Amino acid sequence: MTKVLLQIDGREVTAREGMTVLQAAQSAGIPIPTLCHHERLEPYGGCRICVVEVEIRDWTRLVASCVYPVEQDLAVTTRSEKIDRTRKVVLELLLARAPDSVALLDLAKEYGADSGRFRKQASFCIHCGLCVRYCAEVKKKNAVGFIGRGATREISFIPEIASKECWDCKECFPLCPTSALQAAYVLTEALSSSSPSFRRTPEG
Amino acid sequence: MNSPAELEQFRKGILLKRDPDKPGITLCCGSACLASGSGEVMASLEEEIERQGLSDAVDIRQTGCHGCCERGPIIVIRPEEICYLQIEPKDVPEIVLQTLGEKEIVERLLYVDPSTNARIVHESQIPFYKNQQRHVFGSNGSIDPKSIDDYLAIGGYSALTKALSAMTAHQVLEEIKKSNLRGRGGGGFPAGRKWEGSRNAPGEVKHVIVNADEGDPGAYKDRSLLEGNPHSVLEGLIIGAYAIGAHEGYVYVRQEYPLAVENVGIAIKQAEEYGLLGGNILGSGFDFSVTVHQGAGAFVSGESTALMTALEGRAGEPRPKYVRSNIRGLSNRPSVLNNVETWANVPLIINEGADWFTQFGTEGSKGTKIFSLVGNITNTGLVEVPMGITLRDIIYKIGGGIPAGKRFKAVQTGGPSGGCIPEELLDLKVDFDELTKAGSMMGSGGMIVMDEDTCMVDVARYFLDFLIDESCGKCVPCREGVRQMLEILTDITKGEGTEGDIELLEELSAVARDASLCALGATAPNPILSTLRYFRDEYEAHIEEKRCPALVCKELITYHIDPVKCQACMICLRKCPAEAIIGGKNMLHAIDQEKCTKCGTCFEVCPPRFGAVQKLSGEFLPPPVPEDARIIVRRSKEQ
Numbered sequence: 017m018t019k020v021l022l023q024i025d026g027r028e029v030t031a032r033e034g035m036t037v038l039q040a041a042q043s044a045g046i047p048i049p050t051l052c053h054h055e056r057l058e059p060y061g062g063c064r065i066c067v068v069e070v071e072i073r074d075w076t077r078l079v080a081s082c083v084y085p086v087e088q089d090l091a092v093t094t095r096s097e098k099i100d101r102t103r104k105v106v107l108e109l110l111l112a113r114a115p116d117s118v119a120l121l122d123l124a125k126e127y128g129a130d131s132g133r134f135r136k137q138a139s140f141c142i143h144c145g146l147c148v149r150y151c152a153e154v155k156k157k158n159a160v161g162f163i164g165r166g167a168t169r170e171i172s173f174i175p176e177i178a179s180k181e182c183w184d185c186k187e188c189f190p191l192c193p194t195s196a197l198q199a200a201y202v203l204t205e206a207l208s209s210s211s212p213s214f215r216r217t218p219e220g
Numbered sequence: 221m222n223s224p225a226e227l228e229q230f231r232k233g234i235l236l237k238r239d240p241d242k243p244g245i246t247l248c249c250g251s252a253c254l255a256s257g258s259g260e261v262m263a264s265l266e267e268e269i270e271r272q273g274l275s276d277a278v279d280i281r282q283t284g285c286h287g288c289c290e291r292g293p294i295i296v297i298r299p300e301e302i303c304y305l306q307i308e309p310k311d312v313p314e315i316v317l318q319t320l321g322e323k324e325i326v327e328r329l330l331y332v333d334p335s336t337n338a339r340i341v342h343e344s345q346i347p348f349y350k351n352q353q354r355h356v357f358g359s360n361g362s363i364d365p366k367s368i369d370d371y372l373a374i375g376g377y378s379a380l381t382k383a384l385s386a387m388t389a390h391q392v393l394e395e396i397k398k399s400n401l402r403g404r405g406g407g408g409f410p411a412g413r414k415w416e417g418s419r420n421a422p423g424e425v426k427h428v429i430v431n432a433d434e435g436d437p438g439a440y441k442d443r444s445l446l447e448g449n450p451h452s453v454l455e456g457l458i459i460g461a462y463a464i465g466a467h468e469g470y471v472y473v474r475q476e477y478p479l480a481v482e483n484v485g486i487a488i489k490q491a492e493e494y495g496l497l498g499g500n501i502l503g504s505g506f507d508f509s510v511t512v513h514q515g516a517g518a519f520v521s522g523e524s525t526a527l528m529t530a531l532e533g534r535a536g537e538p539r540p541k542y543v544r545s546n547i548r549g550l551s552n553r554p555s556v557l558n559n560v561e562t563w564a565n566v567p568l569i570i571n572e573g574a575d576w577f578t579q580f581g582t583e584g585s586k587g588t589k590i591f592s593l594v595g596n597i598t599n600t601g602l603v604e605v606p607m608g609i610t611l612r613d614i615i616y617k618i619g620g621g622i623p624a625g626k627r628f629k630a631v632q633t634g635g636p637s638g639g640c641i642p643e644e645l646l647d648l649k650v651d652f653d654e655l656t657k658a659g660s661m662m663g664s665g666g667m668i669v670m671d672e673d674t675c676m677v678d679v680a681r682y683f684l685d686f687l688i689d690e691s692c693g694k695c696v697p698c699r700e701g702v703r704q705m706l707e708i709l710t711d712i713t714k715g716e717g718t719e720g721d722i723e724l725l726e727e728l729s730a731v732a733r734d735a736s737l738c739a740l741g742a743t744a745p746n747p748i749l750s751t752l753r754y755f756r757d758e759y760e761a762h763i764e765e766k767r768c769p770a771l772v773c774k775e776l777i778t779y780h781i782d783p784v785k786c787q788a789c790m791i792c793l794r795k796c797p798a799e800a801i802i803g804g805k806n807m808l809h810a811i812d813q814e815k816c817t818k819c820g821t822c823f824e825v826c827p828p829r830f831g832a833v834q835k836l837s838g839e840f841l842p843p844p845v846p847e848d849a850r851i852i853v854r855r856s857k858e859q
Contacts, residue, residue, distance in 0.1 A: 061540025062694050064735045078734045083540040105731040109700035134704045167703040169693030
């Protein structure tokens, strides 16, 4: 693997070709907040909390560090007024959906995000997609997926698959930054409880 | 056909069989004209021509969209090029008898110039067409899109033979680069550079794709081009594939465009039969095949990476990767995606040369551009004009201005992600860069004209409402940001806006613009930012004075009957669906504001000579006239 030398917050960082800026920063111990990132999953670029500034041809641009590939001599800034403001608004937007999420509240403190700034429409899910992607990429079961589009998009378990696969797995539960996932599961379970295929207990 | 010479021989054969002086009648059967009844007109034409025994003497041709959709169905009789508008089946016998039989013109069906009242016989002399430059769209009106022979008869596929037999792939690429053709689908990225990137990218298998996922409200130029002249798009695609070294192509077309799907499918089949698609095209050794993929109609799928994801069979969501799709696109292979109109320009450039192409347009935007001219405009339709023409010329010279004596207020260009341009910028020279400078964009060429009765806050709200459903919902700035912006705009139009709303909109806009995953989110704030830039006072009037200056926002207007003007004619009283109008014969009418649903019926039905019903906003309602003072004694009764 070719080595790539880049600058993060003025520090020289050595990375391997093919790494993302986020990975390079993490390997150098430079913190960048994330919500939809998981090291076992393909980069997603959904939450945008990991935005950083990169300088390309004397032009500064905001990019998602979890999907932006490292380049030789790339200059990256991980904290600036613009970055912090963007993260703050992203947090405030998410807090309108999941006002009690501990993961969000912790970050909100750091970035001065005001959870009451936007009109609340609590759905609890912040669409990080961790559950959906974990189930698809690691477990290869696709028992939970996204349905709908735009503002009405939500996660949902697919009863036919969930009834067979989920009862002894539930590995996605601890990934969820809110309580939405478990709620969705309970809902699916309740809706399918009349179905004989939904095994609540191991068959003995 | 196995060689360019054989194709030319075949073309000669077609032309020999065709008598240029033989009367021909062309009827527009584009989607707009079909909706206005051209299907019925066609049926009566066939019947009448047969009845009058002219079947052998006259050619009938169903064509694609001619452009002047406002006045469809359109008939053009050749070779004289006599143009009849708004044809109904009942007009057909007269047309056949008089014009085809007796060579007489049916005066009443001609275009009447509203300024001079003169009747205009020839299509090309009608101001709507006269002021256009229809290089790409012009053939639509003269060929049957289902006939490859028609396309060959107008010189079709001659650019392909030229490219394959007389030019190397590199030369084709250089010619496109030299022409500075920019993508007609949105961003205006130089097509030649995109092609070059793919050509030089590593990988054996490469793709070319036609983006026919036009989804902006009011835009239909790609649809009409694909419906009316599918071979021109295919020819451009094959030439592009040759230049890039691609052997597989796709047409991504929305399934809501059934005629476009049908016609491009027929075109591909015919091109295969003629040896213009498939293995060893015209004996050149170049292989290329095309597949049609029907999209499920998602606006976001017009975004290039989302479209490719959809082509791969997954949900149409944009890719988060910062790698250009011409390097790693469809199935991670180099893929060139261009808009329908971009591909249709390619044969012209190859045939006529880049120098010919660059004589039209401006420094940074060459050639012509097709626009869908809609909204409060006299001549709704598709227009093709050289880049650099002013908005004023498009709207007034070609579009015929604003109907009903109303005043122009703004034009929205570039679709939902574009912006509104105000009256003071009517002399703006329309090209990619000037539109962007004005806070809007070229987009896919939508132009929605708005008159004085349009509320700009409501317009911004409308577009955000469109986008919130069309966002894929993956990234936060777009999904949540657009939702909150829409909430704020809705509040403002309801009179519930508060101080600080404008600043909050600006803050959310900045985050959506800078941090969204794809161009849909990044440009979603444009309707807000451009209306704030030019019509900030309207936002302020809504928020501070609870007043809608254009008298549009329902919650902010009140209907009132002026007691001085009311003639107690009973019309509004009878028509009011909410029974909110009190009064009677000889008793002045008044509106019971408690019952009024603000549907506007009374305003519409009050005879203009009285003009007694008014819309008020931000004003105090005059006190009601006391019951006993509302009785009117008519002069005729007094005598």
